[in-house]
Amino acid sequence: MFSFSDENDFSGRRCVWVNGPVIVGAGPSGLAVSACLREQGIPFVVIERSDCIASLWKKRTYNRLKLHLPKKFCQLPKLPFPEEYPKYPTKKQFITYLENYAQKFDIKPQFNECVQSAKYDESCHLWRVVTVSTTGSTRSKTEYICQMLVVATGENAEGVVPEIDGLQEFSGEVIHVKDYNSGEKYNGQKVLVVGCGNSGMEISLDLSNHNAKPSIVVRSSVHVLPREIMGKSTFDLAMMLMKWLPLWLVDKLLLILAWFIFGNTQNYGIKRPSLGPLQLKNHHGKTPVLDIGALQKIRSGDITAVPGIKRFNCNSVELVNGETLEIDSVVLATGYRSNVPYWLQENDLFSKNGFPKTPFPNGWKGKHGLYASGFTRRGLAGVSADAIKIAQDIGEVWKEDLKNQKVPAHRRCISTF
Numbered sequence: 001m002f003s004f005s006d007e008n009d010f011s012g013r014r015c016v017w018v019n020g021p022v023i024v025g026a027g028p029s030g031l032a033v034s035a036c037l038r039e040q041g042i043p044f045v046v047i048e049r050s051d052c053i054a055s056l057w058k059k060r061t062y063n064r065l066k067l068h069l070p071k072k073f074c075q076l077p078k079l080p081f082p083e084e085y086p087k088y089p090t091k092k093q094f095i096t097y098l099e100n101y102a103q104k105f106d107i108k109p110q111f112n113e114c115v116q117s118a119k120y121d122e123s124c125h126l127w128r129v130v131t132v133s134t135t136g137s138t139r140s141k142t143e144y145i146c147q148m149l150v151v152a153t154g155e156n157a158e159g160v161v162p163e164i165d166g167l168q169e170f171s172g173e174v175i176h177v178k179d180y181n182s183g184e185k186y187n188g189q190k191v192l193v194v195g196c197g198n199s200g201m202e203i204s205l206d207l208s209n210h211n212a213k214p215s216i217v218v219r220s221s222v223h224v225l226p227r228e229i230m231g232k233s234t235f236d237l238a239m240m241l242m243k244w245l246p247l248w249l250v251d252k253l254l255l256i257l258a259w260f261i262f263g264n265t266q267n268y269g270i271k272r273p274s275l276g277p278l279q280l281k282n283h284h285g286k287t288p289v290l291d292i293g294a295l296q297k298i299r300s301g302d303i304t305a306v307p308g309i310k311r312f313n314c315n316s317v318e319l320v321n322g323e324t325l326e327i328d329s330v331v332l333a334t335g336y337r338s339n340v341p342y343w344l345q346e347n348d349l350f351s352k353n354g355f356p357k358t359p360f361p362n363g364w365k366g367k368h369g370l371y372a373s374g375f376t377r378r379g380l381a382g383v384s385a386d387a388i389k390i391a392q393d394i395g396e397v398w399k400e401d402l403k404n405q406k407v408p409a410h411r412r413c414i415s416t417f
């Protein structure tokens with residue numbers, strides 16, 4: 001890495017020449033790619049908008065969160081989870097694992113720098129990545145110039161806050177689930193949880209455990225599966241069955257098992273989608289809920305499932321079935337989105353929704369040394385699979401360049417300033 005202040009750049013931005021790829025994001029994806037590059041001796045720079053690694057896990061998830069897939073599906077390449085970790089590590093354990101991972105592979109991101117734009121410069125065949133400092137009052141800018149760019153900003157980069165009629169008029173507190181820590185402060189409150197994915201279900205349970213009265217909005221449909229069936233992870237079971245059976249049949253079996261455990265979920269307000277849980281996940285990215293107890297609370301009436309929202313009033317919400325509920329506060333568990341379209345000036349690899357255009361397993365590589373890591377909608381297992389492929393591909397390019405004694409393109413580019 002070579003840095004200087006360009007006297008010709010009147011904005012006063014610092015320019016940094018990077019030998020090797022720039023990786024945007026220091027979550028599990030950015031860390032996994034970095035580790036696989038480090039093993040091959042390839043230099044890289046990681047840029048992170050937050051002041052720490054794994055900021056989603058450290059700053060934007062609730063306290064009682066645990067991984068909901070068994071640990072063998074969630075470990076990153078080249079470092080297994082410690083033996084003594086439980087089957088479903090806690091958020092704290094997962095963060096410790098990631099801290100150790102970064103330390104082991106000597107990953108030291110450039111913190112507090114948010115990538116504002118990244119563009120391929122055809123004139124010198126290089127990426128120009130502009131960051132803005134997220135600390136201090138100066139908002140200083142840095143331009144990184146590199147041959148390869150790895151996008152690792154995640155599927156959950158920003159919280160989705162829907163526009164709902166009257167929400168501005170509601171007088172109670174409204175937060176997105178990314179800012180929810182614990183149900184402690186909601187003791188005795190009537191809380192409307194909007195959204196019934198894993199987040200909505202798990203925080204409804206947390207609220208109920210803290211003596212709040214949650215209602216959860218189920219506006220369409222959702223597959224709820226038990227996290228475990230007879231002591232075995234449902235996900236693990238599904239993976240095993242998928243080795244022998246077609247996806248639709250595995251789905252049918254999972255739904256029969258779920259019916260034996262839960263009965264008909266529609267009886268307590270939770271309609272199932274017509275497409276099976278794994279097919280829905282594979283084709284539309286919608287994750288089934290892996291239930292850890294919310295459904296029992298819905299059955300017992302501790303949590304109430306309600307239909308879609310018509311509008312909010314000062315201290316109540318009107319539902320599409322004509323019912324009105326008095327509520328004290330609202331938690332929006334309405335999902336997340338990628339932020340790639342806001343900063344990456346490219347329309348070949350990524351589509352307008354911030355995910356790769358080409359479906360799994362082919363969406364990890366674009367043109368001109370561009371890569372997408374962690375956009376497969378396959379959780380941490382997808383993160384690891386991407387990292388291995390990307391680092392291998394970068395390794396081949398790198399070795400080829402070394403063999404050909406290619407003059408790094410950025411040296412040629414200096415003369416353009």
Ligand SMILES: Cc1cc2nc3c(=O)[nH]c(=O)nc-3n(C[C@H](O)[C@H](O)[C@H](O)COP(=O)(O)OP(=O)(O)OC[C@H]3O[C@@H](n4cnc5c(N)ncnc54)[C@H](O)[C@@H]3O)c2cc1C
Nearest residue numbers: 025027028029049055056067068114115153154374379380
């Ligand atoms: C609540 C929750 C629980 C989950 N649990 C599981 C689970 O149990 N098992 C599983 O397999 N998956 C789970 N997932 C899926 C999740 O996507 C992965 O666990 C994982 O965090 C993805 O890693 P990532 O590095 O791709 O994205 P992230 O963890 O989101 O990391 C991306 C990083 O990029 C940074 N960034 C974003 N934009 C910029 C920018 N413009 N400039 C600089 N930096 C930027 C962010 O600050 C962040 O640190 C869960 C997701 C959520 C939201």
Ligand SMILES: NC(=O)C1=CN([C@@H]2O[C@H](COP(=O)(O)OP(=O)(O)OC[C@H]3O[C@@H](n4cnc5c(N)ncnc54)[C@H](OP(=O)(O)O)[C@@H]3O)[C@@H](O)[C@H]2O)C=CC1
Nearest residue numbers: 066067068162195196197198199200219220287333334335
């Ligand atoms: N323990 C764990 O490991 C956990 C993992 N996760 C993971 O994090 C990721 C994100 O999950 P999550 O945060 O639940 O997001 P999801 O995108 O999975 O769910 C969003 C929910 O919000 C609903 N919704 C969106 N807009 C509205 C609206 N205007 N009115 C009513 N409902 C609305 C959606 O309904 P509709 O379907 O109708 O659009 C859906 O039910 C997932 O991959 C999940 O598995 C999350 C929590 C815990």
Ligand SMILES: O=C(O)C(=O)Cc1c[nH]c2ccccc12
Nearest residue numbers: 069235281287288377378379380
């Ligand atoms: O937790 C998540 O968000 C995941 O995406 C993990 C995951 C990958 N494939 C699945 C299939 C069913 C349930 C969870 C997952």
